[in-house]
Amino acid sequence: MKPKEILVFGASGQIGRNLIRKLTKNNYKVIAVTRNIHQKGYILKTQANPGYLEIVELERLSEERIRELFKTCSICINLIGILYEESKNQFKKIHSKLPTLLSKISKETNIDQFIHISALGVENAKDSAYATSKLEGEKGVRENFENAVILKPSIVYSIDDNFTTNFMTLLSRLPLMPLFYNGETKFAPIHVSDLTEIITQVILNQIKNQTIECIGPEELSFKEIIKKILNSIERKRFLVPIPLPIAKIQATLLEFLPSFLQGGRKQLTSDQLRLLKYNNIPSKRYKTNLDLQFNPKLKYFDKEILKYSYMWKVGGEYSKKKSI
């Protein structure tokens, strides 16, 4: 049987790489779109068996080229997203205009499914440009293609994430960890394999016209997450609540410091600081994956991060277990 073709935008990212593996194992053919095939090709190529993955380079996401790609696919998944704005990478363009365009083309070309990945906890964060742009994107998708599925994950973690691994690095280098808003903001971290399973189930069950909040089994405060990470890398650090005016100065300084001086990514921006004020847990406006019986298999955040945190321990993989 000829496998169904799935067009994936943002395929080289954390969720995309893991998703390609799952989809191709399930006999789907994936067309992965990237801006730079030379930079991202080697990461993408190894995610699938020969014949199941085609990599397409679109340096600029021109409507004409996108329309060409839609001719061969029956499902489109949009995973393109950014954490902060930089030169031409602006929230409005990436989070609002692009999903609106993709959903419009999905409707016009009458494809089976359009799955758009947005984010959890953006409804209340009206003072965050990230959040409002994500919401605007959701609105555009819903208006253009009623059958679309919008998935709103909380923090997604895995060995190749930008979240736990970044904190493991920071916590192993810094003598103390600043806590914004007393570290009380809540999250429902979901492992990337559980999220990609939800996406696969949405496809297999041909789910349409749904918005689903995607959460893991635990609800943890930022402080609890940091403590679990510290425990897993066997380090002790001072956790220091930072008054908001000082946090704002810190965010402004880090926002203007070039990314290459911050490990390749901005560690904090003013917009992220504002977003951090809002809990990242189900809003009760939409169903969650749990309501749909898409239950996460990986239940405990600390057990999962322990599987890869050894690289940040003193002595690495062969370090002796310390009791801390």
Ligand SMILES: NC(=O)c1ccc[n+]([C@@H]2O[C@H](COP(=O)([O-])OP(=O)(O)OC[C@H]3O[C@@H](n4cnc5c(N)ncnc54)[C@H](OP(=O)(O)O)[C@@H]3O)[C@@H](O)[C@H]2O)c1
């Ligand atoms: N990971 C999380 O914790 C999390 C939580 C909530 C929501 N989400 C959302 O889930 C989606 C996927 O997240 P992720 O963690 O997999 O993201 P990621 O690792 O940062 O990857 C993002 C992808 O977006 C593409 N991209 C970035 N800027 C682009 C631009 N200007 N034009 C075209 N493509 C661009 C990149 O592709 P190329 O460089 O190959 O072109 C990259 O593959 C995003 O929308 C994100 O907001 C993620």
